[in-house]
Amino acid sequence: MLNKRQQNKISTPGYFIKRLRDNKFAVVRVFQKYGDHDPRRWTVLVDPSGASIFITCYSNKNFNNDIMFEFNDGGNLFVKNFSLTTESIEVVIQHLIRRNVQTIDKNNAYYAERNLISK
Numbered sequence: 001m002l003n004k005r006q007q008n009k010i011s012t013p014g015y016f017i018k019r020l021r022d023n024k025f026a027v028v029r030v031f032q033k034y035g036d037h038d039p040r041r042w043t044v045l046v047d048p049s050g051a052s053i054f055i056t057c058y059s060n061k062n063f064n065n066d067i068m069f070e071f072n073d074g075g076n077l078f079v080k081n082f083s084l085t086t087e088s089i090e091v092v093i094q095h096l097i098r099r100n101v102q103t104i105d106k107n108n109a110y111y112a113e114r115n116l117i118s119k
Helices: 013-022 089-098 109-113
Strands: 027-031 040-046 053-059 067-072 082-085
Touching (some): 013 027, 013 040, 013 089
Antiparallel strands (some): 027 040, 053 067
16 A cells, blocks of 8 residues: 555546646556556556557556656657656656657547547
8 A cells, every 4th residue: 555655646547647638648548457466556558549658657666665657669659668757747748749649639530539638
């Protein structure tokens, strides 16, 4: 069980997804029921019809009481298993923008019908 200091918003999938969607990224929740002894907490998919980047949140992966994100897209935009330790969603967003991960537009029927965009 994480203590109050470790329960920051970036480590919760709902907050993470909302903030990415607020910044016009298409995000799909993939999984959030990893085993108790597994350092993975949840996984989301960003830009599913384009770059298809899986972002997995880890807690205490290296026993440092830290939150880490691993980006996997087959080595296309990110080096394989790129890891980022941060407590700021803005840092995550900047990494996506710098690598030209596509954002969506509300007129895109693919995203609109799948509810992947914020209203």
